[in-house]
Amino acid sequence: MSLIGRGQQARSAITYALRLKPERLVVGDVRGAEALELLSALSGGADGALCAVQAGSPRDAAARLESMARLAPEAPSSAVLNDEIGRGIHVIIHLTRTADGETRVGEISEVTPGHGQGEAPAIQPVFVFKPDAAGGRFSATGHIPAWAEGAPPSTFRA
Numbered sequence: 001m002s003l004i005g006r007g008q009q010a011r012s013a014i015t016y017a018l019r020l021k022p023e024r025l026v027v028g029d030v031r032g033a034e035a036l037e038l039l040s041a042l043s044g045g046a047d048g049a050l051c052a053v054q055a056g057s058p059r060d061a062a063a064r065l066e067s068m069a070r071l072a073p074e075a076p077s078s079a080v081l082n083d084e085i086g087r088g089i090h091v092i093i094h095l096t097r098t099a100d101g102e103t104r105v106g107e108i109s110e111v112t113p114g115h116g117q118g119e120a121p122a123i124q125p126v127f128v129f130k131p132d133a134a135g136g137r138f139s140a141t142g143h144i145p146a147w148a149e150g151a152p153p154s155t156f157r158a
Contacts, residue, residue: 023047023048024047024048024049024050025038025041025048025049025050026049026050026051027049027050027051027052028051028052029051029052029053029054030051030052030053030065030068031054031068032068032071033068033069033071033072033073033075034068035065035066035068035069035071035072036068036069036071036072036074036075038051038065038069039065039069039081039084039085039088040084041088042084042087042088042089043083043084043085043087043088053065055094057094057107058092058094058107058109058111058123058125059123061092061094062085062089062092062111062120062121062123063120065081065085065089066078066081066082066085069081077118078118079117079118079119080118082114082118082119082120082121083113083114083117083118085111085120085121086111086112086113086114086120086121086122087113089111089121090110090111090146090147091108091109091110091111091145091147092107092108092109092111092123093105093107093108093109094106094107094108094109096129098131098136099131104129105127105129105138106128106129107125107127107128107129108125108126108127108128109123109124109125109126110123110124110126110143110145110146110147111123112124112146124141124143124145125141125143126140126141126143126144126145126148126156127139127140127141128141139158140155140156140157140158141156141158142156142157142158143156144156
């Protein structure tokens, strides 16, 4: 089943979808106050979700989600939103456009809650694309994310 909406309709569509108890939630492009419903769903235990956010980096994506959620009239404080982002989002996959116009994964980062109550979430790169004369390569940063339990440690060696 698919629900489509823009603006206030997008907020309503996300709320309605959550009432159906979906296995997965896919939100095309988050551009406004619907970010609040999305964050509520993610931190409220939804099994999984995928959404797109226009941002220049993984850190910018998290900050943009917070600022868009604050557009909702009933939005909680930044501290509460930061907690929801840290608890509800585990991975940010950032796409970049190369000099030749090709879109590719530029970075895969782990998101963890901030160290203190209401602190911004910690965003740690796990894999980064490094361009070179031959086009570039994707390499590990050495950080082993919590969600990679059971994966061979050699996968994450820099």
